[in-house]
Amino acid sequence: NAGVTQTPKFQVLKTGQSMTLQCAQDMNHEYMSWYRQDPGMGLRLIHYSVGAGITDQGEVPNGYNVSRSTTEDFPLRLLSAAPSQTSVYFCASSYVRTSSGANVLTFGAGSRLTVL
Amino acid sequence: AQSVTQPDIHITVSEGASLELRCNYSYGATPYLFWYVQSPGQGLQLLLKYFSGDTLVQGIKGFEAEFKRSQSSFNLRKPSVHWSDAAEYFCAVGAVGNNDMRFGAGTRLTVKP
Numbered sequence: 001n002a003g004v005t006q007t008p009k010f011q012v013l014k015t016g017q018s019m020t021l022q023c024a025q026d027m028n029h030e031y032m033s034w035y036r037q038d039p040g041m042g043l044r045l046i047h048y049s050v051g052a053g054i055t056d057q058g059e060v061p062n063g064y065n066v067s068r069s070t071t072e073d074f075p076l077r078l079l080s081a082a083p084s085q086t087s088v089y090f091c092a093s094s095y096v097r098t099s100s101g102a103n104v105l106t107f108g109a110g111s112r113l114t115v116l
Numbered sequence: 117a118q119s120v121t122q123p124d125i126h127i128t129v130s131e132g133a134s135l136e137l138r139c140n141y142s143y144g145a146t147p148y149l150f151w152y153v154q155s156p157g158q159g160l161q162l163l164l165k166y167f168s169g170d171t172l173v174q175g176i177k178g179f180e181a182e183f184k185r186s187q188s189s190f191n192l193r194k195p196s197v198h199w200s201d202a203a204e205y206f207c208a209v210g211a212v213g214n215n216d217m218r219f220g221a222g223t224r225l226t227v228k229p
Contacts, residue, residue: 004159031215040125042206043160043219050215058216059117090159096215103215104150107159 002026006091006108013081013115021076021111023091030096031103032074036060036087037110043090049074050096081115088112118143118209122220129197130228137192137223139181139207148210149190151181154222155203163205166190177201202227 007022025032033048035058045058049068063085065077074093078085089111094103121140129135141147148167152160164175171183181192190207207220 033215033217035219040221042120042122042221043208045216045218048215059218092160094215103210103217104162104165105152105160105217107152107161109159110157 004091004093004106004108006089006111008111009109010112011114013078013113015082015115017081018077018079019081019113020078021089021091021113023074023076023108024072025074025091025093025106026072027093027106028071029093029106030071032068032091032093033058033105034064034066034074034076035090035092036085037090038087046076046089078113081113083115086113086115117216118147118211118218120207120209120218120220122205122207122223124223125221126224126226128226128228131199132196135192135194135197135201135225137205137207137225139190139192139220140188141190141207141209142188143209143211145211149181149183150208150210150217151175151179151190151192152206152208152219153177153203154206160206163192197225197227199227199229201225 004025034046035043047066049055091108092105119142150165151163166183204222
């Protein structure tokens, strides 16, 4: 059971380049999300999805696109990278409903992105 | 939307000493509350959670947290800290009825030998 797998672990981009951060989970979780982690700011929610074909914006969605064509995968796309997007990105997933009423997130190991 | 404040950016304690990390939340209804721990270069691991019922919850690695509705707080405690507890700790709040989770800025714990 791999849990939540993120690729790549490290990436360096130049301003204006595009790229996709991959996230896959094998736990049949309906809910998947992307966070960015910046020093002193904790984790901020970028986008999330509660199932295939359904996505929604979080706190800081600008500059990022997502899609959810399958339950397993939730890629995060940067269409035109900017230095402000230098960060560590975490994908997380959970069941939408649990017997306890709310989600317990399982996190990937993170992807460190540097935009020059 | 809900929000979380962790007032302490960095805390240093001696090994064997007690620990309390503070967390205050803002949410108009009963929140779901979580503490996660992040070791350097790693993802986040759940320490404990509060959904309802007993306001004192036990977690892994000997941690506990107490939900105090009157103070909008969910402080994390450990009676005796071990060197391996050095990490960053995040408090998070979830909203009833949706999946939106908000995290605090984190508290970095250093453990002195």
